Amino acid sequence: MHNIEQCWINAVSLALNELHALAAVAAHRSFRAAAADLNVSPSALSHAVASLERRLGVRIFNRTTRSVSLTEAGENFLARIKPALREIEHAVETVNRFRDTPAGLLRLNSSEGAAERVLPIVLDFLAAYPDMRVDLVSEGRMIDIVAAGFDAGLRLAESVPQEMVSLPLGSEEEFAVVGTPGYFKVRGVPKVPADLFAHECIRARMPSGAIYRWEFEHQGEESRIDPPGRLTLGSHGLGLQAARASAGLAYVTRKSAEADLAAGRLVRVLTEWTPPFAGICLYYPQQRLPSAGLKAFIAHFQKARRR
DSSP, rough: HHHHHHHHHHHHHHHHHHHHHHHHHHHHHHHHHHHHHHTTTTHHHHHHHHHHHHHTTOEEEEOOOOOEEEEHHHHHHHHHHHHHHHHHHHHHHHHTTSSSSEEEEEEEEEEEEHHHHHHHHHHHHHHTTEEEEEHHHHHSOOOOOTTTTTTEEEEEESSOTEEEEEESSOOBBOOEEEEEEEHHHOOOOOHHHHHHHHOOOOEBOOTOOOOEEEEEEEEEEEHHHHHSSSSSEEEEEEEEHHHTTTTTTEEEEEHHHHHHHTTTTEEEEOOOGGGOOOOOOEEEEETTTTOHHHHHHHHHHHHHHTO
């Protein structure tokens, strides 16, 4: 009897894995991206989907060398199984709440800067909860974390959607305009943001393609400018590197430039125009009951805030 039960459990587990594989490929429209998400090889994922197609007797995906798309049969099938998969996930999560320690995967979406700041907390969390796994995805664009299947997000407070529960990390952030002593010796020191139009500035392009505007505030006066510059880079980190080489002035977080400022390699200007602001927040949907893993991470995150 035991062998029959075990075979039934194995069969159910295999079927669920195939259905999750199907949903992942459909979401990513790519076997390679879905395989990375599921932590399996693309060939194993392709084999699982092909096996399911053979048993169903229909083709679920149209495949070319450049794209993957659902067939009409695949779209209908996926629409029917998605609610069932969500119910199964909720059932597993309900059982998980009775465990002494949470287990499973926690998916977090973050900006690159926020990911760097929160990584020590994530590593500490994994050490405290050995049955948990964390997928920390960093990208520049804001996404709908619920629609994309993430448990929570990490962004600057001003970027967090209003309908989300938001928990600040606790520390304030500051932007800083920096350049080398040699640059200022030749070009002079700007006193107000408008002076930047007479300087060589290192511009940053956001993932959306838009140029990042430098934001300033002083005694209630606010301004956002796109300063002139011959060099445009894809991140503030590259801008900091270029500033060290005296290529111009960079607009970066004070924390990222801390070591250079302390060593005298860079000098900060317009300090009174770049006051502190609310920093990184952990946010998650208020309408959805947090999973056991997310609840544990929230508690861990809040403990880190108090240190």
